[in-house]
Amino acid sequence: MGPRLRAAGLALPLVAFVSVTFLGPMVNLLTKSFYDPEVADALPETMAALRDWDGQGTPSDEAFAATAREFVAARTERTLGRTANRVNRVASGMRSTIMGGSREMAEAAAVAEDAGVEMGGAFWRETMIGIDSRWGGPEPWRALRAAGQRLTARHYLKALDFERGPDGGYQRAPEAWRIYVPLFWRTFLVSLGVTLLCLVIGYPVAHMIANSPPKRANVLLLLVLLPFWTSLLVRTTSWIVLLQNQGIVNDFLVAIGLIGDDGRIAMIYNMTGTFVAMTHVLLPFLVLPLYSVMRAIPPAYMNAAVSLGATPFQALRRVYWPQTLPGVGAGCLLTFILAIGYYITPALVGGQSGQLISNMIAYHVQTSLNWGLAAALAALLLGGVTLLYVVYDRLVGIDRIGLG
Amino acid sequence: MVRAAAASVAALLAGCAPQAGDGTAPGSPGPGASEESITVVSYGGSYARACVLGYHESFTEETGIRVDLEDFNGGLAQIRAQVEAGAVHWDVVDLGVADTITGCDEGVLELIEPELLPPGPNGEPPADDFLPETNTECGVGTLLYSTIYAYNPETLPGPAPATLADFFDLERFPGRRGMQRKPEANLEFALMANGVPKERIYELLGTEEGLDRAFRKLDTIKDDVVWWEAGAQPPQLLADGEVIMSTAWNGRIFNAQVLEDQPFVIVWDGQVMDRGQLVVVAGTPHLEGALRFMRHAARSESMAGVGKYIAYSPARRSGQALIDRHAETGTEMWPHMPTNPANMKNFLMSDWEWWADHRDEMQERFAAWLAR
Numbered sequence: 001m002g003p004r005l006r007a008a009g010l011a012l013p014l015v016a017f018v019s020v021t022f023l024g025p026m027v028n029l030l031t032k033s034f035y036d037p038e039v040a041d042a043l044p045e046t047m048a049a050l051r052d053w054d055g056q057g058t059p060s061d062e063a064f065a066a067t068a069r070e071f072v073a074a075r076t077e078r079t080l081g082r083t084a085n086r087v088n089r090v091a092s093g094m095r096s097t098i099m100g101g102s103r104e105m106a107e108a109a110a111v112a113e114d115a116g117v118e119m120g121g122a123f124w125r126e127t128m129i130g131i132d133s134r135w136g137g138p139e140p141w142r143a144l145r146a147a148g149q150r151l152t153a154r155h156y157l158k159a160l161d162f163e164r165g166p167d168g169g170y171q172r173a174p175e176a177w178r179i180y181v182p183l184f185w186r187t188f189l190v191s192l193g194v195t196l197l198c199l200v201i202g203y204p205v206a207h208m209i210a211n212s213p214p215k216r217a218n219v220l221l222l223l224v225l226l227p228f229w230t231s232l233l234v235r236t237t238s239w240i241v242l243l244q245n246q247g248i249v250n251d252f253l254v255a256i257g258l259i260g261d262d263g264r265i266a267m268i269y270n271m272t273g274t275f276v277a278m279t280h281v282l283l284p285f286l287v288l289p290l291y292s293v294m295r296a297i298p299p300a301y302m303n304a305a306v307s308l309g310a311t312p313f314q315a316l317r318r319v320y321w322p323q324t325l326p327g328v329g330a331g332c333l334l335t336f337i338l339a340i341g342y343y344i345t346p347a348l349v350g351g352q353s354g355q356l357i358s359n360m361i362a363y364h365v366q367t368s369l370n371w372g373l374a375a376a377l378a379a380l381l382l383g384g385v386t387l388l389y390v391v392y393d394r395l396v397g398i399d400r401i402g403l404g
Numbered sequence: 405m406v407r408a409a410a411a412s413v414a415a416l417l418a419g420c421a422p423q424a425g426d427g428t429a430p431g432s433p434g435p436g437a438s439e440e441s442i443t444v445v446s447y448g449g450s451y452a453r454a455c456v457l458g459y460h461e462s463f464t465e466e467t468g469i470r471v472d473l474e475d476f477n478g479g480l481a482q483i484r485a486q487v488e489a490g491a492v493h494w495d496v497v498d499l500g501v502a503d504t505i506t507g508c509d510e511g512v513l514e515l516i517e518p519e520l521l522p523p524g525p526n527g528e529p530p531a532d533d534f535l536p537e538t539n540t541e542c543g544v545g546t547l548l549y550s551t552i553y554a555y556n557p558e559t560l561p562g563p564a565p566a567t568l569a570d571f572f573d574l575e576r577f578p579g580r581r582g583m584q585r586k587p588e589a590n591l592e593f594a595l596m597a598n599g600v601p602k603e604r605i606y607e608l609l610g611t612e613e614g615l616d617r618a619f620r621k622l623d624t625i626k627d628d629v630v631w632w633e634a635g636a637q638p639p640q641l642l643a644d645g646e647v648i649m650s651t652a653w654n655g656r657i658f659n660a661q662v663l664e665d666q667p668f669v670i671v672w673d674g675q676v677m678d679r680g681q682l683v684v685v686a687g688t689p690h691l692e693g694a695l696r697f698m699r700h701a702a703r704s705e706s707m708a709g710v711g712k713y714i715a716y717s718p719a720r721r722s723g724q725a726l727i728d729r730h731a732e733t734g735t736e737m738w739p740h741m742p743t744n745p746a747n748m749k750n751f752l753m754s755d756w757e758w759w760a761d762h763r764d765e766m767q768e769r770f771a772a773w774l775a776r
Contacts, residue, residue: 081509092765093610096757099509176616179772186775245646269630351631355775363771366481368764369506 030382033155033375039147042083043070047148050141059141061121067144068124071102072109089370090154091143097132104131155376180360180377184384187357190274190346191339195286197279198335199328202286206327209287210294221291228284236348239277243267243349269351277349282338286331293327333392337385357381441470442693446498448475449636450659451714455498457731458709463700469693477634480507483685487512492687495694496701501540501756502588502763504681508542514684516544520695521702524722533704535743537753538719543681544702545719547710550675550742550751551589553581554657554668555649556642568674568750571649572597572625582641582650585631587770588759589651589676592752594621596674602750606758619773631774642668658715658740662733670740672747678754679719715740 040047049063058064074080080102088095108127112119129136146154146164157163157170161178165171172178209220227235242248250264259265267273297320305315343358350356357377364374444460446452452473460471474494476482480503486492499507507513521530521544538545553571557564565577571593583590595605595614598621608614630647632638638652639660654675660666682701684694700706707718708726715737718724727737738744742751759766 078511078515082511085506085509088761089764092762095509095761176619177769177772179768179775182772182775244644246644347633355771360771363767366479368767369480369484369510370764 029371029375030379031375032372033379034151034153036086036147036152036155036372037150039083039086039144040150042074042079043067043144043148046070046144050145050148053141053145055138055142055145057138058125058136061125063121063141064124064128064135065119065121068105068109068119068128071098072106075102075106085369087143087147089373090147091139094140094143097134097140101128101132101135155372156380158373159376159380180357183355183357183360184380187340187381188384190271190278190356191336191342194275194278194282194339195332195336197275198283198286199332201279202283202290202331203324203328206287206290206294209291210297211299224284224287227280232281232344233348235281236277236345239273239280239349240268243273243276268349269354271350271354273349273351274346274354277345278339278342281345282335285334285338289330289334290324290327293324293330297323329392333389336388340381340385440468440690440693441472442495442690442697443472443474443493444496444498444697445474445476445494447478447635450663451635451655451716454655454710454713454716457713458711459701459703459706462706462709463697466700467693467696469696471697479503480510480512483507484510484512487686490687492685492689494685495688495690496697497683497685498546499543499681499683501543501679501681501754502759504540504543504683505756505760507683508540512686513542514686514688514691514694515541516684516698520544520699522699524704524720525726526722528720528722530702530720533720533722535719535721537756538679538681540681540756543683544698545679545681546701546707547680547716547719548677548743549680549716550654550677550747551584551651552654552657552670552672552675552742553649553651554638554642554670556645557667557669559642559645560648564669565649565671566673567671568593569597570671571651572621574625574628577648579648580628580630580646581625582630582632582638582647582652584651585633585774587766588763589678589754590622590770591615591618591766592676592754593651593674594618596752597621602752605752606755609758610762615769619769622773639664639666639668642666654740654742655714655716661740662730662735673750675742675747675751676754677742677751678756680716711737711741715742717741717743 043066045066046063049066050059053059053063071080074083081099084095084098087098105127108131109119112123117123134140142164146152159180161173161181162170163173163177205220205224209217209224212220240247244250245264245266245268247268249267250259253259254261254264267276301319301323302315305319306312310318341358342356343362346354346356347359358381361374361377361381364370364377446455452475456471456473460473463469464471476497478500480499483494483497484507486494504513508515516539518530518539521534521539523529524533534545535548538548553568555565560577560579563576565571565573570577571581591609592605595608595618596602598617600608600614600617609618630641630650632641632650635653635656638650639656641647641650643660643664643666654670657668657670661668682698684691684698688694704718704720704723704726707720707723708728710716711718711723711727712729712731718727724741724743727741729735730737739746741747
C-alpha cells in the first residue's frame with residue numbers, strides 16, 4: 001500500500017460520514033421534488049384508463065369503473081387517505097371529494113351486490129356523478145391524472161408561482177396567489193442587505209483588531225466571538241427586549257425627550273428587526289475571515305504607499321483594499337449563504353414582513369408534509385446559491401478566497 | 405479484548421440473575437411493572453401542567469405506568485419521521501383535529517376503536533356522551549377551546565369593545581391588535597365581522613370572491629396587527645401594552661386572569677371553537693400502555709380534572725357536569741368555560757373537514773397576503 005493510498009484511507013471515515021449523513025439524505029430529498037410515484041402506484045388501473053383521455057369532458061366508462069374499484073379497495077386497506085392528500089395538493093377539495101365519495105361508493109357497491117346489479121362502467125359513471133356532481137366535469141379527473149405522473153414538474157412550477165390553465169398550458173398564478181417568487185426575491189435582497197451591512201460594520205472592526213497589539217487584539221476578538229458562543233435564541237430574544245415598543249431603546253429615547261410617548265418607533269416585528277438581529281448574528285462570520293487576511297498584510301505596504309506620495313485614502317483604496325479582497329470575498333460569501341437559509345431569527349423578530357423562503361420550506365416539511373414542494377423550493381435555493389458561486393468564481397476567482 | 409468479553413459475560417449473567425430467581429407469574433404486578441413508562445407529548449406551559457395535575461398523576465397511581473412528558477409545537481413532522489424510520493419513541497400525542505385527520509389519512513396514527521372509550525360516571529354510553537364531532541377515526545376528543553379576543557382595560561380606557569366587529573373597528577378603538585400568524589380562525593373572524601351569517605362562512609371561503617372579501621376585511625387592520633405564534637404570547641403582549649386587544653386561546657387568558665391577577669376581559673362574541681384530541685402513534689412499542697392511557701384520558705373525571713386548572717371544557721357532557729372550582733384559587737370555573745351557554749350566544753364551530761381540504765392553499769394565500 002503506497003503512502004498516497006494510506007492517506008486516502010485516513011479520509012475514508014469522513015467520506016463515509018458525509019455520504020451517509022449528508023449526501024444520501026440530500027439526494028433522497030431532492031429526488032422527491034420531481035419523482036412522485038405514490039399516486040401512480042396506488043391507482044394503477046385508474047391511471048391506465050386515463051392515459052388516452054383527451055382532457056375534455058369526462059373520461060371513458062372504464063375509467064369510472066377502475067377509479068371506483070380502486071377507491072373502494074384502498075379505502076378498506078386504509079391507504080386511500082394518503083392518496084387523497086396527494087391529489088388534494090393538485091386541486092384543493094379533492095381530499096373530501098375522494099374520502100367522502102369513496103364511503104358512498106362502498107355503500108353503493110354493497111347495495112348493488114345484494115341486488116345482483118352488474119357493476120360496469122355505465123353503472124359507476126351514473127353512481128359517481130350522483131354522489132358528487134364534480135365527477136361529471138373534467139377537473140377531478142385532470143387532478144387525478146396530474147397527481148399520477150411519476151416524473152413531474154409540478155412542484156417546480158408551483159415553486160415558481162406557475163399553474164396549469166384550463167387549456168392545459170402553463171400560466172402565472174393570479175396576483176393574490178403569487179408567493180414563492182416574491183419570497184425568493186425578498187430573501188435574496190435581505191441577505192444582500194445584511195451582508196453589506198456586516199461588511200460596512202465589520203471591515204473597520206477587523207482592521208482595528210488586526211492592527212492592535214496582541215493583548216488587546218485577543219480581548220477584542222473575544223468580544224466578537226462572545227455572541228458567537230451565546231445561544232441563537234437568547235441573542236434574538238434579547239433584541240426583542242431592547243427594541244420592542246415598551247423596550248429599553250424606546251424608553252430611553254422617550255426619557256431624553258427625543259420622541260414623544262405616543263411616537264415610539266416600531267423597531268421590531270418588521271424588516272428593521274430582521275436586519276438588526278440577522279446582522280448581529282452573522283457579523284462574526286465576516287469579521288473572522290477578514291481579520292485573518294488583514295493580519296497577514298505587512299503594515300510596511302501602507303507606509304511605502306504614503307511615503308511615495310499617496311494620500312491615506314488612495315493608499316487604502318489602491319494598496320490595502322485589493323489585498324483584503326480574498327477575505328472580503330470569503331466573508332461575504334459565507335455571510336450571504338448563511339443569511340439566505342436563515343429561519344429562526346426572521347420567524348421570531350420578522351413580524352408580518354420578515355418571513356423568508358426558509359419559513360415556507362419549514363412549513364411544508366413540518367405542517368403540510370408536502371416534501372415534494374419543500375424539496376423543489378430547497379433545490380431552487382441551492383441552485384441559486386450555486387449560480388452565485390459560479391458567477392463569483394468567474395468574476396473574482398474562487399482561488400482568491402482566503403481565510404488567511 | 406479478553407477482559408472486555410469477560411466483563412460483558414458478567415453483565416449478561418447479572419442481568420439474568422433476578423429473572424432466574426423471580427418465581428412470580430408473568431403479568432402479575434411485581435416490581436417490574438413500575439418500570440413501564442409511556443411518553444406523552446403536549447404543548448407545555450400551563451396547559452401541560454393542567455394535564456399532569458388533572459389526570460396524568462392519577463393514571464400513574466392506578467396503573468403503575470410512569471408518564472414521561474415531552475413538549476412540542478404541534479404538527480406531524482416528528483411523528484411521521486419516527487414512523488417512517490421505524491423508531492417510534494412517542495406514544496401519545498396531543499394534536500389539533502386537522503392534524504389528526506391528515507395523520508390518520510397518512511397512516512401514521514393508530515385507529516381508535518369506539519369500544520375503547522369508557523362510559524360516563526353514571527354509565528352514560530360514550531356515543532351520546534361525547535359532544536358531536538369531538539372524536540375522529542384516530543383521535544379521541546378531550547376538550548373544547550375557543551379562539552376569542554381579549555382586551556386589557558388598563559391600556560384601553562373609554563368604551564369597552566363588546567362585539568367581534570369592534571375588533572376590526574379602528575376608528576372607535578385605535579391601536580395595535582394581536583392575531584395569530586396563520587389563516588385558521590382569522591379568515592372566519594374577518595367574514596363574521598363583515599356581516600356574513602355563520603352558516604355561510606365556509607361555503608363563502610370556498611369561493612374566490614368570498615376569500616377576497618375576507619382578505620379585504622383583514623386589509624383594513626393589517627397595518628395595526630402584531631402577529632403572534634405561541635399561545636403564551638397574547639397575555640404577554642396585552643400585559644406589556646404592546647397591543648390593546650388580541651386574539652388568544654381562552655384558557656391562556658383565563659390563567660393570566662386568575663393566576664397573575666391581570667385585568668384582561670374576554671369578549672365572547674364571534675369566537676371560533678375547536679377541539680383538542682389525543683392520538684396514539686402507529687407502531688408504538690408501548691401500544692397497550694398507550695391505549696390504557698387513552699382510556700383513562702377519555703374519562704369524564706380526567707377531562708374535568710384538566711378543567712380544574714385551565715378553562716378548557718371537557719369533550720363529554722357528563723364531564724361538563726363535573727366542572728367545579730379552580731383547584732388553586734377557588735374561582736368558579738363554569739363562567740369561564742367556552743361551552744357555557746352564556747358564552748355561546750354567538751360562536752362558530754371550526755369546520756375541520758374544510759380546513760383539512762384547504763389548509764395548504766389557505767396557508768399559501770395567507771403568506772402571500774402577509775408578504776405584500
